[in-house]
Amino acid sequence: MTFDINLVPDGGISWLDASGPDGNIVLSTRVRLARNIDGQRFTVRSSPEDNQVVLQQVERASRASRALHDAPLIRIDHLQPAERQLLHERHLISRDLTGLEADGNVRAGAALLTNGCVGVMVNEEDHVRLQCLKSGFALTEAYSDLERLDAEMGGQLAFAFHEEFGYLTSCPTNAGTGLRASVLIHLPGLVLTKEIAKVLQGLSQVGLTFRGLYGEGSEVVGNFFQLSNQTTLGKSETELLDHLGDMVRKVIEYEQQARHVLQRDAPTVTADKVWRAYGLLKYARSLSFEETMNLLSGVRLGVGLNLISDISVYTLNKLLIFAQPAHLAVREGREIGDPELSTARATYTRQLLEADAAR
Amino acid sequence: MQCDECQERPAAIHLTQIVNDSVTTVHLCEQCAADKGVQTGATVAKFPLSDFLASMGKGGGASNQSPVGDDTAECDHCGGTLRDFRESGRLGCPDCYRTFSGHLRDLLRRLHGASQHVGELYMAAVSGGSGDAPGIGELRDQLRRAVESENFELAAELRDRIRVME
Ligand SMILES: [Zn+2]
Numbered sequence: 001m002t003f004d005i006n007l008v009p010d011g012g013i014s015w016l017d018a019s020g021p022d023g024n025i026v027l028s029t030r031v032r033l034a035r036n037i038d039g040q041r042f043t044v045r046s047s048p049e050d051n052q053v054v055l056q057q058v059e060r061a062s063r064a065s066r067a068l069h070d071a072p073l074i075r076i077d078h079l080q081p082a083e084r085q086l087l088h089e090r091h092l093i094s095r096d097l098t099g100l101e102a103d104g105n106v107r108a109g110a111a112l113l114t115n116g117c118v119g120v121m122v123n124e125e126d127h128v129r130l131q132c133l134k135s136g137f138a139l140t141e142a143y144s145d146l147e148r149l150d151a152e153m154g155g156q157l158a159f160a161f162h163e164e165f166g167y168l169t170s171c172p173t174n175a176g177t178g179l180r181a182s183v184l185i186h187l188p189g190l191v192l193t194k195e196i197a198k199v200l201q202g203l204s205q206v207g208l209t210f211r212g213l214y215g216e217g218s219e220v221v222g223n224f225f226q227l228s229n230q231t232t233l234g235k236s237e238t239e240l241l242d243h244l245g246d247m248v249r250k251v252i253e254y255e256q257q258a259r260h261v262l263q264r265d266a267p268t269v270t271a272d273k274v275w276r277a278y279g280l281l282k283y284a285r286s287l288s289f290e291e292t293m294n295l296l297s298g299v300r301l302g303v304g305l306n307l308i309s310d311i312s313v314y315t316l317n318k319l320l321i322f323a324q325p326a327h328l329a330v331r332e333g334r335e336i337g338d339p340e341l342s343t344a345r346a347t348y349t350r351q352l353l354e355a356d357a358a359r
Numbered sequence: 360m361q362c363d364e365c366q367e368r369p370a371a372i373h374l375t376q377i378v379n380d381s382v383t384t385v386h387l388c389e390q391c392a393a394d395k396g397v398q399t400g401a402t403v404a405k406f407p408l409s410d411f412l413a414s415m416g417k418g419g420g421a422s423n424q425s426p427v428g429d430d431t432a433e434c435d436h437c438g439g440t441l442r443d444f445r446e447s448g449r450l451g452c453p454d455c456y457r458t459f460s461g462h463l464r465d466l467l468r469r470l471h472g473a474s475q476h477v478g479e480l481y482m483a484a485v486s487g488g489s490g491d492a493p494g495i496g497e498l499r500d501q502l503r504r505a506v507e508s509e510n511f512e513l514a515a516e517l518r519d520r521i522r523v524m525e
């Protein structure tokens with residue numbers, strides 16, 4: 001099966017448009033709810049036939065929901081590795097669902113239904129992972145879309161629920177609400193002023209955790225951090241979201257203070273870093289992914305500080321996604337590796353920046 | 360990749376910094392990162408689970424279902440055991456939560472600081488998911504269980520429903 005990403009409404013990247021609240025510092029907000037079907041084994045112990053049954057049930061339930069009634073069903077288990085990687089790079093499916101980790105085998109019945117900002121991953125670590133991805137800092141909006149979908153799906157499917165432990169999940173770290181909310185935030189000011197370790201440690205003390213750009217297990221690149229709730233049980237959904245929201249608001253404040261300090265105490269050094277990053281990004285002929293992310297961080301800071309005005313935040317967001325390997329391969333129309341990949345990345349980056357500057 | 364600090368252990372944490380004129384990524388092992396006051400989400404997330412899983416089945420967990428130390432008792436529904444759980448960190452099916460509730464209550468308290476869900480209640484589950492409204496006897500049963508497990512929010516809801524039916 002050849003997969004056409006254009007089947008996905010908006011290509012699944014409406015969250016990139018930088019239109020959301022605090023879009024300059026917060027790229028996106030994601031909320032997900034983990035659910036399982038009662039009487040069915042979790043995917044770690046299920047058979048391919050079990051997974052088919054789950055997929056059929058979830059698809060039927062989705063068709064009865066407002067948000068997903070006409071969403072395309074993407075059979076992840078029918079896709080080539082590069083196509084799965086593409087969806088992952090686009091933040092539409094988790095690493096787990098791609099099956100590219102560890103043994104590299106995609107789970108039978110692994111699927112995605114997605115429409116606009118909401119979607120459902122089927123036969124992930126849990127049978128059902130409802131998700132909502134929004135532009136900017138938008139926890140309340142993301143959860144309210146999801147709550148509606150959850151209620152509709154829960155009316156059609158028999159979710160596994162326990163009086164004491166709440167929603168039951170394959171991993172006990174997700175039990176209870178099954179809710180994981182995360183905010184993808186850019187913190188170059190705190191990194192440059194060396195305050196970041198203190199801030200992250202503070203967050204871990206108040207029950208929050210952080211990861212890199214691609215969620216669980218991914219490393220921090222380009223000063224992008226995903227802040228999320230650590231616990232899912234013993235607090236209500238609203239409490240979890242409010243707590244995360246309050247803390248993110250504080251982190252945004254700290255970041256703004258740090259940027260102020262940079263401009264006050266080291267304006268020349270800061271401007272120099274920003275423009276060097278811009279220069280490299282614009283004129284380099286070979287760029288690794290990590291270097292690109294770090295340069296983008298510098299340019300993004302420059303835009304935030306009003307030093308650079310001819311590049312939009314949307315273009316910077318777009319580069320984060322489209323400068324990744326599977327996306328570049330799609331553009332080239334074939335599989336490519338280094339050193340060609342780094343050349344293709346530099347070419348693409350240059351074109352995008354030139355187009356923006358010409359506007 | 361080796362840790363930049365001790366040059367011995369494998370690097371697990373990668374911190375991107377801008378030092379002087381260049382962007383650098385510092386690669387640290389978990390220990391050196393901890394010494395430097397950098398705490399990662401991964402360490403925080405992994406630690407209590409693996410720690411608990413290691414101690415489980417070695418007489419650590421207080422279970423009311425299986426004899427202490429027995430990690431081979433099977434879940435009736437999926438055949439999974441505590442040993443399986445300890446190895447994979449994943450349970451086999453929703454019934455595992457009932458089968459191993461003693462162990463899991465301990466674990467959940469350690470992971471989340473609580474074992475009692477206080478979030479949204481799943482009403483389809485409360486009514487058996489079949490669409491048929493439960494009888495008053497069944498509701499009283501559920502109420503008793505809810506009170507026993509100190510699920511007061513559910514208890515209050517059930518009490519209201521019983522009141523309507525009486
Ligand atoms: Zn070290």
Ligand SMILES: [Zn+2]
Pocket residue numbers: 434435436437438439450451452453454455456
């Ligand atoms: Zn089981």
